[in-house]
Amino acid sequence: MKVLSGYEPATVLSFFEDICNIPHISYHEQELSDYCVKFAKERGLYCEQDELGNVIIVKEATPGYERVEPIIIQGHLDMVGDKVPECDIDMTKESVRVLVDGDYITADGTTLGGDNGIAVAYGLALLDADDISHPRLEVVLTVSEEVGLEGATAIDLSCCQAKRLINIDSEEEGVFTVGCAGGLRVDCRIPLEMTQKTGTVCEIRTTGFLGGHSGIEIDRGRANGNIMLGRFFLFLKQKMNFEILKMEGGVKDNVIPKNAKALFLVEDVSAINSIVEAFNQVLNIEYGASDPDARLELAVGDVDTREVLSATSKEKVLAVLNGMPNGVQTMSQDLKGLVETSLNMGVMSVDEEAITTVFSLRSSHESAKMHLAETLKQIAEVLGGEASYHGLYPGWPYARDSKLRELCIKNYKEQYGKEPVVEVIHAGLECGILSSKIEGLDCISMGPNMYDVHTPDERISISSIARMWEYLKAVLAEK
Numbered sequence: 001m002k003v004l005s006g007y008e009p010a011t012v013l014s015f016f017e018d019i020c021n022i023p024h025i026s027y028h029e030q031e032l033s034d035y036c037v038k039f040a041k042e043r044g045l046y047c048e049q050d051e052l053g054n055v056i057i058v059k060e061a062t063p064g065y066e067r068v069e070p071i072i073i074q075g076h077l078d079m080v081g082d083k084v085p086e087c088d089i090d091m092t093k094e095s096v097r098v099l100v101d102g103d104y105i106t107a108d109g110t111t112l113g114g115d116n117g118i119a120v121a122y123g124l125a126l127l128d129a130d131d132i133s134h135p136r137l138e139v140v141l142t143v144s145e146e147v148g149l150e151g152a153t154a155i156d157l158s159c160c161q162a163k164r165l166i167n168i169d170s171e172e173e174g175v176f177t178v179g180c181a182g183g184l185r186v187d188c189r190i191p192l193e194m195t196q197k198t199g200t201v202c203e204i205r206t207t208g209f210l211g212g213h214s215g216i217e218i219d220r221g222r223a224n225g226n227i228m229l230g231r232f233f234l235f236l237k238q239k240m241n242f243e244i245l246k247m248e249g250g251v252k253d254n255v256i257p258k259n260a261k262a263l264f265l266v267e268d269v270s271a272i273n274s275i276v277e278a279f280n281q282v283l284n285i286e287y288g289a290s291d292p293d294a295r296l297e298l299a300v301g302d303v304d305t306r307e308v309l310s311a312t313s314k315e316k317v318l319a320v321l322n323g324m325p326n327g328v329q330t331m332s333q334d335l336k337g338l339v340e341t342s343l344n345m346g347v348m349s350v351d352e353e354a355i356t357t358v359f360s361l362r363s364s365h366e367s368a369k370m371h372l373a374e375t376l377k378q379i380a381e382v383l384g385g386e387a388s389y390h391g392l393y394p395g396w397p398y399a400r401d402s403k404l405r406e407l408c409i410k411n412y413k414e415q416y417g418k419e420p421v422v423e424v425i426h427a428g429l430e431c432g433i434l435s436s437k438i439e440g441l442d443c444i445s446m447g448p449n450m451y452d453v454h455t456p457d458e459r460i461s462i463s464s465i466a467r468m469w470e471y472l473k474a475v476l477a478e479k
């Protein structure tokens with residue numbers, strides 16, 4: 001007996017539970033991909049599966065819909081695997097344990113994979129039904145979305161005839177996403193030289209910084225741990241001599257760094273505590289609203305002779321951390337409140353060889369994103385280093401005219417009796433990449449209510465799944 005049996009919509013939830021019962025975190029989607037292929041074969045549907053595991057399943061138009069424009073229903077096969085520390089599930093091999101809690105489906109101790117198993121479930125339920133009217137339906141299911149949109153980047157869409165695409169990877173019912181930023185990772189590396197110096201060894205580290213997602217939360221104005229250490233050293237430079245031994249901070253290019261630390265030497269230890277305190281006051285004045293608990297903590301060690309950065313190398317490090325751009329660069333003039341271009345110095349390290357910084361760049365405009373990349377490269381080169389570009393993905397520009405958007409808004413008003421929210425986001429979605437593969441592709445992204453995705457608290461609303469199911473059917477039934 002399935003956990004979700006007895007709940008509606010029955011077919012969608014039945015497929016959803018099947019999907020939950022197959023392990024499918026990123027890079028481990030093969031079994032789920034094969035399950036979709038088997039599903040298609042059993043129903044005699046045209047199906048393509050590539051080496052990565054991306055799947056496309058096609059169902060011809062139902063009678064009377066042969067002349068209606070084909071449509072793609074799209075989602076991703078992989079999920080983020082996160083769990084509470086005490087959970088014993090090996091998410092690469094074992095399935096999650098599905099639970100129902102009131103109106104919510106959740107998983108015991110792990111992420112659920114509603115992001116994006118629900119899109120796969122809707123797709124399969126549409127393909128499975130013989131009582132739903134629709135034009136030619138092309139269900140596109142990608143792998144490795146959560147680790148950098150890899151499946152979408154590699155997929156061949158030449159078997160698709162549709163020039164309309166509904167992506168079901170959004171998380172709030174009644175909010176349609178109609179554009180997103182493109183991205184690029186830029187790695188900068190500037191070689192450094194060392195020399196020997198004697199002094200008191202000190203360590204400074206960040207504490208209480210909130211960090212966050214470099215796309216969605218870049219406009220919160222939160223302090224970047226890497227940059228704040230750089231600023232601390234420039235502050236210190238005005239007051240006393242010091243030498244830098246090494247530094248490190250951040251975990252990922254697209255995460256605003258919370259934790260950063262540095263080892264340094266000072267000649268005169270007597271004033272250092274009060275200087276750190278003065279800096280913390282500055283931090284509190286400027287970031288008290290966005291990061292109320294952010295501060296730097298100092299630990300003072302013993303006098304020692306150590307390898308430290310040469311005078312020129314130290315100046316270069318201060319120039320990188322204080323001079324390279326970071327955070328929101330421009331706001332959109334078209335759409336109020338939308339960040340247009342931003343970057344985040346997500347990872348930084350200073351060792352005996354080099355200072356390395358890894359940035360995540362985002363922009364609604366390809367040209368602005370590339371200009372920012374070239375700016376970083378220019379600064380790195382002037383300082384004797386270099387920059388390299390990785391993981392470039394295109395944005396999804398807001399289309400001033402979109403028939404699909406109008407159709408979706410009309411149907412939404414009919415079913416819900418109110419206007420939907422239509423927005424452009426400053427994070428990446430597969431729609432950007434997919435629309436670069438089909439000339440003139442008209443896209444929209446939507447999804448049922450989900451909460452705390454990518455965490456063990458992830459949950460999805462059953463009643464919202466049911467309303468979206470009715471809504472999707474109504475959109476497909478349009479001629």
Ligand SMILES: [Zn+2]
Nearest residue numbers: 076115116169
């Ligand atoms: Zn997703």
